[in-house]
Amino acid sequence: xxxxxxxxxxxxxxxxxxxxxxxxxxxxxxxxxxxxxxxxxxxxxxxxxxxxxxxxxxxxxxxxxxxxxxxxxxxxxxxxxxxxxxxxxxxxxxxxxxxxxxxxxxxxxxxxxxxxxxxxxxxxxxxxxxxxxxxxxxxxxxxxxxxxxxxxxxxxxxxxxxxxxxxxxxxxxxxxxxxxxxxxxxxxxxxxxxxxxxxxxxxxxxxxxxxxxxxxxxxxxxxxxxxxxxxxxxxxxxxxxxxxxxxxxxxxxxxxxxxxxxxxxxxxxxxxxxxxxxxxxxxxxxxxxxxxxxxxxxxxxxxxxxx
Amino acid sequence: xxxxxxxxxxxxxxxxxxxxxxxxxxxxxxxxxxxxxxxxxxxxxxxxxxxxxxxxxxxxxxxxxxxxxxxxxxxxxxxxxxxxxxxxxxxxxxxxxxxxxxxxxxxxxxxxxxxxxxxxxxxxxxxxxxxxxxxxxxxxxxxxxxxxxxxxxxxxxxxxxxxxxxxxxxxxxxxxxxxxxxxxxxxxxxxxxxxxxxxxxxxxxxxxxxxxxxxxxxxxxxxxxxxxxxxxxxxxxxxxxxxxxxxxxxxxxxxxxxxxxxxxxxxxxxxxxxxxxxxxxxxxxxxxxxxxxxxxxxxxxxxxxxxxxxxxxxxxxxxxxxxxxxxxxxxxxxxxxxxxxxxxxxxxxxxxxxxxxxxxxxxxxxxxxxxxxxxxxxxxxxxxxxxxxxxxxxxxxxxxxxxxxxxxxxxxxxxxxxxxxxxxxxxxxxxxxxxxxxxxxxxxxxxxxxxxxxxxxxxxxxxxxxxxxxxxxxxxxxxxxxxxxxxx
Numbered sequence: 014x015x016x017x018x019x020x021x022x023x024x025x026x027x028x029x030x031x032x033x034x035x036x037x038x039x040x041x042x043x044x045x046x047x048x049x050x051x052x053x054x055x056x057x058x059x060x061x062x063x064x065x066x067x068x069x070x071x072x073x074x075x076x077x078x079x080x081x082x083x084x085x086x087x088x089x090x091x092x093x094x095x096x097x098x099x100x101x102x103x104x105x106x107x108x109x110x111x112x113x114x115x116x117x118x119x120x121x122x123x124x125x126x127x128x129x130x131x132x133x134x135x136x137x138x139x140x141x142x143x144x145x146x147x148x149x150x151x152x153x154x155x156x157x158x159x160x161x162x163x164x165x166x167x168x169x170x171x172x173x174x175x176x177x178x179x180x181x182x183x184x185x186x187x188x189x190x191x192x193x194x195x196x197x198x199x200x201x202x203x204x205x206x207x208x209x210x211x212x213x214x215x216x217x218x219x220x221x222x223x224x225x226x227x228x229x230x231x232x233x234x235x236x237x238x239x240x241x242x243x244x245x246x247x248x249x250x251x252x253x254x255x256x257x258x259x260x261x262x263x264x265x266x267x268x269x270x271x272x273x274x275x276x277x278x279x280x281x282x283x284x285x286x287x288x289x290x291x292x293x294x295x296x297x298x299x300x301x302x303x304x305x306x307x308x309x310x311x312x313x314x315x316x317x318x319x320x
Numbered sequence: 321x322x323x324x325x326x327x328x329x330x331x332x333x334x335x336x337x338x339x340x341x342x343x344x345x346x347x348x349x350x351x352x353x354x355x356x357x358x359x360x361x362x363x364x365x366x367x368x369x370x371x372x373x374x375x376x377x378x379x380x381x382x383x384x385x386x387x388x389x390x391x392x393x394x395x396x397x398x399x400x401x402x403x404x405x406x407x408x409x410x411x412x413x414x415x416x417x418x419x420x421x422x423x424x425x426x427x428x429x430x431x432x433x434x435x436x437x438x439x440x441x442x443x444x445x446x447x448x449x450x451x452x453x454x455x456x457x458x459x460x461x462x463x464x465x466x467x468x469x470x471x472x473x474x475x476x477x478x479x480x481x482x483x484x485x486x487x488x489x490x491x492x493x494x495x496x497x498x499x500x501x502x503x504x505x506x507x508x509x510x511x512x513x514x515x516x517x518x519x520x521x522x523x524x525x526x527x528x529x530x531x532x533x534x535x536x537x538x539x540x541x542x543x544x545x546x547x548x549x550x551x552x553x554x555x556x557x558x559x560x561x562x563x564x565x566x567x568x569x570x571x572x573x574x575x576x577x578x579x580x581x582x583x584x585x586x587x588x589x590x591x592x593x594x595x596x597x598x599x600x601x602x603x604x605x606x607x608x609x610x611x612x613x614x615x616x617x618x619x620x621x622x623x624x625x626x627x628x629x630x631x632x633x634x635x636x637x638x639x640x641x642x643x644x645x646x647x648x649x650x651x652x653x654x655x656x657x658x659x660x661x662x663x664x665x666x667x668x669x670x671x672x673x674x675x676x677x678x679x680x681x682x683x684x685x686x687x688x689x690x691x692x693x694x695x696x697x698x699x700x701x702x703x704x705x706x707x708x709x710x711x712x713x714x715x716x717x718x719x720x721x722x723x724x725x726x727x728x729x730x731x732x733x734x735x736x737x738x739x740x741x742x743x744x745x746x747x748x749x750x751x752x753x754x755x756x757x758x759x760x761x762x763x764x765x766x767x768x769x770x771x772x773x774x775x776x777x778x779x780x781x782x783x784x785x786x787x788x789x790x791x792x793x794x795x796x797x798x799x800x801x802x803x804x805x806x807x808x
Binding site for chain 2: 299
């Protein structure tokens, strides 16, 4: 991943100059000296022609000189084309110091069929100004499956645009093959990385014993991670290559260590505490009867009235 | 012999007056006391809000010691709550007449210590808003779940157990409060009327009350025992050195009864002095309670010996490290001071009659109560600092623990809360069960009367025998025993 720190040296020099000037001219430099040195790192994520996301990770130096995630920093994103900058969107960093935006679908490309994104921190009260630029080539990753083929071969195809605008395959790019699971991606095999050939293709044979859902369906994933030219790319496809998950009749037998408690325990607790609470109910009923009890005078009075 | 001038009605009236007098006076000292308590509680609430906003990181607790002062205090308060059960229920069930003036304060101590004891684990939670999840998704297998169930059950039971014998006294307060000039008096009248639940003292009401009290007296004892047993299970059912013990249940129950009884004695001494109840809470009460505490201390000492001696004989790896730390390590001073102060010293003092005077027993009980609190701390904290997997690669302060100002402030506020509830209660309701004391007077009166008549009969029989021996004419007229009509 590229990381460019621009203007830091310049800003330090500027800060020093201003500090010296302020001493000379008795001007307060508190605001400038208090600003924190900041860095930005940019990453690009392309998800199977669905979305293109650019993520800026901002870090700032603390008092001890350590770079920590900068929270709530405003990051302005620009599209750079022929030295002209077009403002795209601004985003604030989260607790992890990350700010991201989704790029427009039809991003204008330069002559090399690339796009350049610049992320800037500008005129922030807390953080020093910082800039990071990133240039990626437009490419397309596709995962082709043969659903009725029992061989379970997934063919990942990576193509880009050539000098003359034609679509050309990309060779020698590492593609990783995964299976999607509930909390992330599971490598499909021990050796799950393949490089594309001269046709831009990488064919991976998925093992037969991967567990699917109750219909044997699973999601297979092809990914390119941190490529210098193309960034991060991902393609997901759903197929019935998994083994069928059979529902157990009683997946969790009643036990102390399982979600369902043993019946004798439930019965014991219910009987013991149920008995106590039933006794309380008797007491509450007695209290109710005490409340409703008439005095001797009232009883006598009512008897006289009846007579 | 019964004094002929003895007037039972007058005596009963004196009892009522003595018991109701504190409820009519809210002196300057009371107001200052309540003000101080409110300041402490206010500060505690501020600290708790600070803890809620910033998280448990503001306390001294870290990953290893996640149960610190809060949980130690919880166990201590639950232990103190056993006082009401012991003094009131057990003495009631065994028909100990001397219990009458002290049952109310014992039952009150149970109620308040449970109220605030129940709050302590909630304070210990970083996210108390998730407490409801424990009820919704709670596992019946978990001792924590049993704890919630048993503490709730005990709290309801002890509230009812406190309330039932109060009904006739509240009705008396209601009937005596005839002039309501101030708004506070009107509030009191309203409160008494609501809480007396229409008590008129009819035969049926007395019958229902006595029946309910008998049932509650029987049921509350096993419930109380279950509560502290279950509290001990939270520790004993966890695989940790020092907690993995089979005697933890009875050990906790014995410790609770012993510290609870000491708490009752302190309550007795305080109310006796503050509300001038020396006539009712006598030196004999302290002597008898001292004997009970002595017996409980011996039981506690026996279990205490078992708790430490058996693992100390084996010195198994992890258990050994903990015991080394307790016996001659960083906790040794605290541990041996506790053993001396809360086990040996009470036995030595309470064994001799001079040790059971009001002053001596009060000092001993203060030591016992403070010691019981520290003892809970020694049970909880050193074990957490000696896990099976050694503490390593963590910041240095994670491997030690001492409560910080936030924890002390919040715990202090809870203690102040206990004192506040007791103070307000004693200023609204009589601190002795008036009707029970009156009943005691009547029983004593009848007993004295019966002795008097028996002595007269024996005297007259002796005269007859002497006359018989002298061959004189025998008078057969013997004064019959008249049944005493008890009117309240």
